[in-house]
Amino acid sequence: MIKTKKLNCGTTVVMEKIPHLQSVALGTWVRAGAVDEPASIAGVSHYIEHMMFKGTERRTAKEIASDVDKIGGQFNAFTGKEATCYYIKTLSDNVDRAAEILLDMILNSNMDAQEMEKERNVIREEIKMIQDTPDDDVHDTVCELVFKGNPLGNSIIGTPETLDHIDRAALTGYLSREYTRDSMVIAIAGNFDEERICSLFEDQLTKLAEKKEKKEHDFQPYGPRYKVKTKDIEQSHISLAIPGVSMVDDDYYAMGLLSNIMGGSMSSRLFQNIREQKGLAYSVYSVSSSFSNAGYFNIYAGVAHEKIGNAIAGIKEELENLRQKGVTEEELSTAKEQMKSTYIFAQENVNGRMFSIGKNMALCGRIQSSEEVIEGFNKVTMEDMVRVAERICDLKRYCGAAVTNKDFDLKKIMEA
Numbered sequence: 001m002i003k004t005k006k007l008n009c010g011t012t013v014v015m016e017k018i019p020h021l022q023s024v025a026l027g028t029w030v031r032a033g034a035v036d037e038p039a040s041i042a043g044v045s046h047y048i049e050h051m052m053f054k055g056t057e058r059r060t061a062k063e064i065a066s067d068v069d070k071i072g073g074q075f076n077a078f079t080g081k082e083a084t085c086y087y088i089k090t091l092s093d094n095v096d097r098a099a100e101i102l103l104d105m106i107l108n109s110n111m112d113a114q115e116m117e118k119e120r121n122v123i124r125e126e127i128k129m130i131q132d133t134p135d136d137d138v139h140d141t142v143c144e145l146v147f148k149g150n151p152l153g154n155s156i157i158g159t160p161e162t163l164d165h166i167d168r169a170a171l172t173g174y175l176s177r178e179y180t181r182d183s184m185v186i187a188i189a190g191n192f193d194e195e196r197i198c199s200l201f202e203d204q205l206t207k208l209a210e211k212k213e214k215k216e217h218d219f220q221p222y223g224p225r226y227k228v229k230t231k232d233i234e235q236s237h238i239s240l241a242i243p244g245v246s247m248v249d250d251d252y253y254a255m256g257l258l259s260n261i262m263g264g265s266m267s268s269r270l271f272q273n274i275r276e277q278k279g280l281a282y283s284v285y286s287v288s289s290s291f292s293n294a295g296y297f298n299i300y301a302g303v304a305h306e307k308i309g310n311a312i313a314g315i316k317e318e319l320e321n322l323r324q325k326g327v328t329e330e331e332l333s334t335a336k337e338q339m340k341s342t343y344i345f346a347q348e349n350v351n352g353r354m355f356s357i358g359k360n361m362a363l364c365g366r367i368q369s370s371e372e373v374i375e376g377f378n379k380v381t382m383e384d385m386v387r388v389a390e391r392i393c394d395l396k397r398y399c400g401a402a403v404t405n406k407d408f409d410l411k412k413i414m415e416a
Contacts, residue, residue: 002357002367005198009205010181013198014361016189016353024095024190025354027087028102029362031185032178034081035151036215041166043123043158044174046079050123051171052086053077054115056108061115064101071097081152082291083362089351092191099200106179107207113168120163127157134237134403135283135302141227142239143289145399146296149220180212181205187358190350224396226411229403236305236404240315240414242392244288244295247364251391252290253339253376254384255297258392259288260335261327262318263299267334269321270299274314280307292363297392305405312413316395323393327385336377343373 002016033045055061068075071094077086086105088098130136140155147153158166186201222243245255263270263286274284284301303311346352347370360367368376400410 002369003194004361004367007198007202007205009201009203010210011184011186011201011205012361013186013188013201014357014367015187015192015194015197016357017192017194018190018350018353021191021350022092023089023350024092024098024188024192025087025089025350026095026098026102027085027187027354027358028106029185029187029358030084030179031082031183031212031362033079033083034154034156036178037154037174039154040162041158041170041174042155042162044166044171045084045178046157047119047123047163047166048171048175049077049079049084049086050119051111051116052105052109054119055110055112056104057110058104058108064105067097067101073098079156081154081156083359085355085358087351087354095188095192095197096200099197103201103204107204111168111172111175116168116171120166123157123163124160127160130157134231134233134235135300137229138237138239138401138403139298139300141229141403142241142298142399142401143296145225145227145401146222146241146243147294148225149218150294151217152291152294176209178212180209182210183212184208185358185362187354187361189353189357224399224411224414226400226414228401228407228410230405230407231403233403233405235302236308236402238301238303238308238311239298239401240312240395240398241296241298241401242398244297244391245290245388246293246295247290247360248292249290249295251384251388254380254388255288255290255295255391256339257332257335257377257380258327258385258388259286259297260338261331262286262322262392264335265338269318270301270315273318274301274311278310278314280304280311280314284311308402308404308408309413312395313416316414319393319395322389326382326389329382332380332382332385336380339377340374343377344370 004014006012037044071090073088073090075088090098144153188197245251270284274281281301281303286299288297299315301311357367396415400414402410
């Protein structure tokens with residue numbers, strides 16, 4: 001059973017107790033990510049995430065790592081478009097110490113100027129790594145195209161140029177504005193004492209500002225956009241995307257099922273057409289990505305340079321087939337079983353459960369039980385599938401990105 005509690009300090013704790021386990025996953029979610037950043041310091045949320053591991057008033061960077069090791073913990077963090085999460089998975093007996101380490105990092109990090117310079121170089125190398133990984137690069141590029149003029153188009157990692165603008169004052173100023181009590185959610189799943197967990201965090205976060213200032217954004221209307229990046233690589237990477245659904249959209253479950261039918265498995269339409277029948281790609285798939293107030297549907301293929309046109313023609317063929325014939329009852333039934341299985345498999349891991357309840361509470365302010373999620377998939381009808389298919393079946397409305405070895409007119413190919 002999932003429980004929530006608002007602490008005296010204003011922060012929400014969301015808890016899912018699983019008594020038969022001997023482990024626990026504890027995460028601190030902060031509603032601060034790329035969408036919150038001024039363009040001049042793009043990547044600052046990710047920079048802060050790195051710096052949280054570099055030492056506090058009580059611990060050096062090595063001591064943070066050693067103290068997690070002493071409790072047998074698994075420790076990490078990640079930054080997204082809308083939130084940052086710091087988490088520890090450990091034995092249930094060690095949850096008090098895990099909570100203390102996370103609180104020490106959040107509240108007492110030094111943000112040392114010398115360590116900042118070291119970490120700036122580390123992040124530069126991370127940027128190079130992404131640029132040297134063309135499938136990552138093409139996904140980031142198409143997301144920026146779909147959400148151009150929308151904060152969701154902001155880069156999570158930033159650029160070498162914006163990194164240079166992030167000095168200690170910019171970093172700590174952003175930290176004080178965005179890491180507030182009302183923007184923070186403590187999520188925990190596993191075997192633990194609920195009252196004890198709440199007491200560990202009850203008044204600890206008062207050092208943070210109470211409320212985060214609400215931002216107003218002027219959104220640019222969506223329109224198809226195209227970008228080709230040329231690199232000396234052996235394979236071309238194509239990503240075609242269109243606006244999709246948010247996490248709270250009525251069609252959230254239907255879009256997930258449609259994405260599964262189109263490109264979510266080895267029996268999916270895109271996989272069977274592009275890989276199995278035409279032999280054009282080793283990797284081809286689709287995915288529906290959702291945020292708190294928007295989302296996008298994305299088709300990816302990695303193909304030989306000379307086969308780009310053929311692959312896009314195959315994708316267009318499947319989208320046209322979707323428009324004309326829709327999906328079958330058998331496809332919908334199969335997709336439901338696959339999506340429910342994927343969800344349930346993730347729920348059999350305490351990290352998976354913590355990520356689910358933490359993300360939903362931080363971004364949407366509500367939690368769906370496992371039963372509600374399963375029912376969400378089960379109740380999708382054929383009429384729902386017709387409606388969501390209309391959102392994605394016209395290739396001329398898609399944005400297109402490619403990372404390849406020579407420039408070409410991607411727009412012309414997609415509109416042919």
